[in-house]
Amino acid sequence: MNASLSTxxxxxxxxxxxxxxxxxxxxALFLLVTSLITALPSQAANSPQLKLFPTTVLEDxxxxxxxxxxxxxxxxxxxxxxDQQSQLFTESKCEGAEEDPGCTQLQNQLSDTYxxxxxxxxxxxxxxxxxxxxxxxSLQKRLRRELGQKMTPWDLQETLLGTASQQQDVSRPTMRGxxxxxxxxxxxxxxxxxxxxxxNAQQNASxxxxxxxxxxxxxxxxxxISRTRQEIARAxxxxxxxxxxxxxxxxxxxxxxxxxxxxxxxxxxxxxxAAPPVAASPQGYQSPLEM
Amino acid sequence: xxxxxxxxxxxxLTKGLIVLVALLGLSACKALPTQSQACTLPGGPDLxxxxxxxxxxxxxxxxxxxxxxxxxLLEIAKGDPKPENRRVFSDFLVWSQQQGLLSKRQAxxxxxxxxxxxxxxxxxxxxxxxxxxxxxxQVLRTMEQELVDKELGLLQISRDRTGYxxxxxxxxxxxxxxxxxxxxxESEQ
Numbered sequence: 301m302n303a304s305l306s307t308x309x310x311x312x313x314x315x316x317x318x319x320x321x322x323x324x325x326x327x328a329l330f331l332l333v334t335s336l337i338t339a340l341p342s343q344a345a346n347s348p349q350l351k352l353f354p355t356t357v358l359e360d361x362x363x364x365x366x367x368x369x370x371x372x373x374x375x376x377x378x379x380x381x382x383d384q385q386s387q388l389f390t391e392s393k394c395e396g397a398e399e400d401p402g403c404t405q406l407q408n409q410l411s412d413t414y415x416x417x418x419x420x421x422x423x424x425x426x427x428x429x430x431x432x433x434x435x436x437x438s439l440q441k442r443l444r445r446e447l448g449q450k451m452t453p454w455d456l457q458e459t460l461l462g463t464a465s466q467q468q469d470v471s472r473p474t475m476r477g478x479x480x481x482x483x484x485x486x487x488x489x490x491x492x493x494x495x496x497x498x499x500n501a502q503q504n505a506s507x508x509x510x511x512x513x514x515x516x517x518x519x520x521x522x523x524x525i526s527r528t529r530q531e532i533a534r535a536x537x538x539x540x541x542x543x544x545x546x547x548x549x550x551x552x553x554x555x556x557x558x559x560x561x562x563x564x565x566x567x568x569x570x571x572x573x574a575a576p577p578v579a580a581s582p583q584g585y586q587s588p589l590e591m
Numbered sequence: 592x593x594x595x596x597x598x599x600x601x602x603x604l605t606k607g608l609i610v611l612v613a614l615l616g617l618s619a620c621k622a623l624p625t626q627s628q629a630c631t632l633p634g635g636p637d638l639x640x641x642x643x644x645x646x647x648x649x650x651x652x653x654x655x656x657x658x659x660x661x662x663x664l665l666e667i668a669k670g671d672p673k674p675e676n677r678r679v680f681s682d683f684l685v686w687s688q689q690q691g692l693l694s695k696r697q698a699x700x701x702x703x704x705x706x707x708x709x710x711x712x713x714x715x716x717x718x719x720x721x722x723x724x725x726x727x728x729q730v731l732r733t734m735e736q737e738l739v740d741k742e743l744g745l746l747q748i749s750r751d752r753t754g755y756x757x758x759x760x761x762x763x764x765x766x767x768x769x770x771x772x773x774x775x776x777e778s779e780q
Contacts, residue, residue, distance in 0.1 A: 444775040447768065448720040453713040453730070456723075456772075460764050461708065461757075509764050512771035519774070585674065587681035589702035591709060 350446050350459070352511040357438040364431035371424040378417045385410045415536065422532050429525045436518035443515055447508060459508055630656050632663040638676065641667045642683050654692050661701065668748045677706050677749045705744025708758045710734050713765070720776035727773050734762050 389395075389410060394403035447456060630653035633641035645660045653660070664683070668676045681702055688698040704711050712733040715722045723730060738758060745755040 440775040440778055443772050444720065444779060447772045448724070448776040449718050451719055452717065453715045453719060453723045456719055456768065457709055457713040457761070457765065460768065461761055508768055512768045515771045515775065516767070585677050585681075587677065587702055587706065589681055589684055589699045590707055591699055591703050591711075 350507050352439075352442045352446055352507050354442070357435065357442065360431065360435040360438050364428070364435050367424065367428050367431050371420065371428065374420045374424070375417060378413055378420065382410065382413050382417070385413060418532055418536050421528070422536070425525055425529050425532070429522065429529070432518055432522050432525060436515060436522055439511060439515040439518065443511060447512075456508075632656075632659060633667065636667065636670050638664065638668050638671060638679055642679060645683070646686065649687070649692055650690065657687070657692055665705070665743060665748065669743070672748050672750045674749050674751065677744075677751075680706060680744075680748075704737055704740050706741075706749065708741075708745075708754055708761060710737050710758075710761070710765075712737050719769075719772060720779075723769065724773035724776050727769055731762075731766060731769070734765065738762055 385406065389403070389406045392403065392406065394400065394406055397403050398407065447459075451459065630648055633644040633648075635641060641664055645664060649657060649660060664680070668680070684693065684698040684702050687693045688695055693701070700711050703709060712730055713723075741758045742755060745751045745758065
């Protein structure tokens with residue numbers, strides 16, 4: 301299979317057969333949003349709340365999470381099996397010894413598992429695509445109404461900034477949209493950051509950024525899934541052909557590596573650190589001219 | 592040739608006219624800046640005395656160079672950055688407004704462009720879908736230019752690093768939110 305690389309909005313090269321819903325990413329997102337919603341009544345109602353995450357959006361996210369989880373669990377077992385088979389293949393020094401009956405058997409097992417993996421993805425992707433599209437559409441409607449139609453540019457700016465009196469010592473979400481961080485890590489960070497927010501205005505600011513980030517990610521993911529689905533048919537055909545010839549191609553290994561990176565994660569330690577939380581009002585002085 | 596007119600003695604009326612013209616000429620000369628007050632931009636390292644000179648000059652005939660004076664004051668303030676400078680500029684702009692050199696809106700724009708976290712470029716009376724999104728790229732470019740002015744005002748003049756960082760972050764957040772919001776607005780069309 302020709303695993304040509306494509307580039308995401310975050311500038312990360314990805315392979316066609318790759319899903320961005322690993323390690324309970326959507327479940328983490330659901331937790332995050334739930335925590336936001338449940339925390340709201342206890343907080344001061346100084347500023348109007350943004351209705352970016354109503355129950356319908358939450359339901360969409362939860363459903364997407366369930367679908368993703370199902371696919372993850374199915375793939376995880378297959379990935380482990382592929383790892384074991386691959387290790388056995390290497391340890392048995394089968395590379396270059398394809399004529400050996402034992403090695404041929406191992407190759408066939410590897411190809412079977414590989415095709416099984418593609419099959420799991422093929423079965424789950426349509427529902428996944430539907431769920432992601434539904435979440436994206438719900439968020440799209442909310443963003444358009446709450447930020448696009450109900451706010452002027454100045455309102456938007458003030459929402460993002462929060463009110464001056466409520467900005468002291470409040471951590472803000474990192475700009476994840478272009479950070480190159482994987483989706484699951486991003487959602488974990490959403491949760492961590494937002495769960496520490498203490499004011500309504502600040503929460504609005506975070507919600508606006510988070511909703512925007514999720515929406516753009518969903519758009520990207522939706523596009524990626526549709527391209528992946530197209531690719532699967534081709535990959536399956538190639539896998540079957542390779543199986544008949546008993547060859548484990550580098551492309552097949554790439555696909556497996558790609559799926560693994562989604563399930564088991566990439567290190568986020570080398571990402572840039574978030575900027576420190578800062579005071580909103582410049583050094584305490586307020587000019588009569590300040591807008 | 593016959594120079595009769597010159598040889599004729601001047602009438603009282605003519606004499607009076609000549610004196611009047613001379614006086615008018617003198618008063619016109621007085622309106623021009625003298626050597627010491629020739630709209631020379633203030634120099635030296637002291638912002639307070641520079642502001643004093645600027646006020647003197649701008650109260651007179653130099654008001655047409657208001658922008659030059661303001662930028663010269665910014666340059667001088669860069670040489671001695673401190674948080675108090677923000678107040679000096681605010682007072683100067685309020686004075687300018689009271690003197691009629693600037694409108695209130697102009698004074699606000701000057702101040703907020705350099706010394707506030709919020710972006711003057713993000714103004715408008717209509718909703719974002721209809722006013723901001725069609726000009727999103729232009730607005731973001733203007734905000735980037737404004738961030739350079741905020742770097743001067745907040746960071747280089749007022750030593751307000753956190754304020755500048757917040758403004759920088761606000762620009763990034765605005766970019767992200769606008770990308771999503773405008774995409775959502777477009778999808779309706």
